Amino acid sequence: MRQIREYCGIFGIYNARDAAHKIYMGLHALQHRGQESAGIVTSVFDETRGKKVMPVHKGPGLVLDVFKDPTVFDTKLLGSSGIGHNRYSTSGAADNLANIQPFLVHYRDGNLALAHNGNISNAREIRHSFIERGTLFQSTADSELILHLIAQSTRRKQIDKITDAVSQLEGAFSLAILTDDSLIALRDPNGFRPLALGRIPSANGNPSEDAWCVGSETCAFDLVGAEYVRDVEPGELIVINQEGIDRGSFESYQLAQNNGVSQCIFEYIYFSRPDSKIFGEMVDKVRRKMGKQLAHDAPVPEVPEGDPAPVVIAVPDSSNTATLGYVSECKKLDRPAKYEIGLIRNHYVGRTFISPGQQSREQRVRSKFNTVEGVLKDRVVVMVDDSIVRGTTARQLIKMVRQAGAKEVHFRVASPPVVSPCFYGMDFPSHEELLANQHNGDVDAMAKWLGVDSLGYLKVDGMTKAVKSANDSEHGYCDACFSRSYPVPVDMGVSKDENEW
Numbered sequence: 001m002r003q004i005r006e007y008c009g010i011f012g013i014y015n016a017r018d019a020a021h022k023i024y025m026g027l028h029a030l031q032h033r034g035q036e037s038a039g040i041v042t043s044v045f046d047e048t049r050g051k052k053v054m055p056v057h058k059g060p061g062l063v064l065d066v067f068k069d070p071t072v073f074d075t076k077l078l079g080s081s082g083i084g085h086n087r088y089s090t091s092g093a094a095d096n097l098a099n100i101q102p103f104l105v106h107y108r109d110g111n112l113a114l115a116h117n118g119n120i121s122n123a124r125e126i127r128h129s130f131i132e133r134g135t136l137f138q139s140t141a142d143s144e145l146i147l148h149l150i151a152q153s154t155r156r157k158q159i160d161k162i163t164d165a166v167s168q169l170e171g172a173f174s175l176a177i178l179t180d181d182s183l184i185a186l187r188d189p190n191g192f193r194p195l196a197l198g199r200i201p202s203a204n205g206n207p208s209e210d211a212w213c214v215g216s217e218t219c220a221f222d223l224v225g226a227e228y229v230r231d232v233e234p235g236e237l238i239v240i241n242q243e244g245i246d247r248g249s250f251e252s253y254q255l256a257q258n259n260g261v262s263q264c265i266f267e268y269i270y271f272s273r274p275d276s277k278i279f280g281e282m283v284d285k286v287r288r289k290m291g292k293q294l295a296h297d298a299p300v301p302e303v304p305e306g307d308p309a310p311v312v313i314a315v316p317d318s319s320n321t322a323t324l325g326y327v328s329e330c331k332k333l334d335r336p337a338k339y340e341i342g343l344i345r346n347h348y349v350g351r352t353f354i355s356p357g358q359q360s361r362e363q364r365v366r367s368k369f370n371t372v373e374g375v376l377k378d379r380v381v382v383m384v385d386d387s388i389v390r391g392t393t394a395r396q397l398i399k400m401v402r403q404a405g406a407k408e409v410h411f412r413v414a415s416p417p418v419v420s421p422c423f424y425g426m427d428f429p430s431h432e433e434l435l436a437n438q439h440n441g442d443v444d445a446m447a448k449w450l451g452v453d454s455l456g457y458l459k460v461d462g463m464t465k466a467v468k469s470a471n472d473s474e475h476g477y478c479d480a481c482f483s484r485s486y487p488v489p490v491d492m493g494v495s496k497d498e499n500e501w
Contacts, residue, residue, distance in 0.1 A: 298456025
């Protein structure tokens with residue numbers, strides 16, 4: 001699966017001497033969640049002006065490109081608190097520099113910066129109401145709406161304005177908000193997107209000097225030396241400031257939950273790194289469980305007695321751990337299988353969906369993947385991938401495996417068929433572009449189009465069983481892209497094209 005656009009990664013820190021550098025490291029760990037742009041905002045007291053200011057540095061490209069000048073950390077991004085953002089657009093133009101986060105404003109309560117992961121499903125309604133009142137917008141991203149809601153709230157206290165603003169939102173929004181004296185972390189009531197709380201113990205063991213951080217995934221904590229404390233709960237708003245550090249506990253507010261909890265199951269399938277803990281469980285563990293369940297739903301094909309066992313290869317990298325679980329369980333089911341590395345990925349080539357046009361996309365697949373002929377030639381090959389969306393990348397990879405001399409090619413998918421777009425932060429193609437819908441859910445027809453001898457998917461109930469067996473959390477999951485069952489009402493007319501607001 002290579003046609004789903006990832007959304008965003010956020011990281012925030014409070015009470016750290018080298019805050020900007022740690023945010024930089026956190027964003028580097030979260031680079032897989034967005035490659036279009038990156039930015040950091042910090043908070044520092046300006047002695048010349050006699051007040052707090054928020055310097056910002058952001059731009060298009062990867063983290064390494066945006067922050068290639070190291071002096072920015074010594075001369076500009078000063079202070080002990082800040083937030084950062086990696087972006088891949090799900091709402092708002094990718095090439096519009098005004099859409100690069102974090103967003104920063106100065107209003108009557110001081111400075112405020114915001115980094116957002118997710119997608120607001122009632123954005124069109126809110127935006128139109130602001131337009132009717134004459135509100136001016138600087139970007140086309142739905143994240144800017146949150147700033148306007150905060151600034152125009154009639155509540156007296158700043159924290160009440162923030163809770164008032166986010167209470168009007170529907171959809172997915174994990175937020176890191178920086179004020180002049182606090183770092184605020186928030187997950188929407190459904191908990192669609194992950195957000196974790198971490199702590200960096202002080203060198204002298206004094207809890208009052210501990211640094212605290214929040215991030216989309218815990219792999220960011222590992223890079224900055226932070227300990228995972230817990231998840232920010234669905235609908236929870238945590239205020240991280242010095243008063244809370246000294247007290248030993250932070251203020252926490254709970255938003256109303258009207259639609260239950262529905263954490264994005266695709267975070268486990270594809271988006272998050274296997275070395276991260278999200279929704280309270282390691283991604284690697286969940287993916288292995290999915291691979292094992294796939295072995296029950298669609299095992300390797302049987303081969304004539306005396307023939308070599310089928311070779312099972314992963315489509316790197318997001319399906320690697322699911323493939324390991326799949327092979328081990330196939331063996332337990334008395335379906336011999338041999339795990340091999342049959343596809344090599346070039347990590348220095350951009351993601352395939354960036355290329356416009358089918359011909360260009362196929363060229364990018366060729367430059368990004370290569371086959372190991374000695375592994376594949378004259379063998380029955382089973383390819384395992386995490387998902388299929390349009391199927392264009394899978395089809396090209398299957399063609400390459402056949403050209404490498406495979407005797408048969410079978411395809412197994414560690415998730416169900418994708419049948420519906422997402423409105424909660426993933427930029428899926430339209431309903432008509434999805435492979436499963438183009439063939440009316442006919443697996444044999446999809447197999448013929450892909451060019452494989454057989455095609456097998458993880459079933460929806462098998463997926464749910466696998467996730468719950470790995471993570472016994474009481475919280476539920478959103479599987480709308482597989483089931484068409486949306487946990488939060490969405491405006492089906494919302495366009496992902498910012499020009500159609």
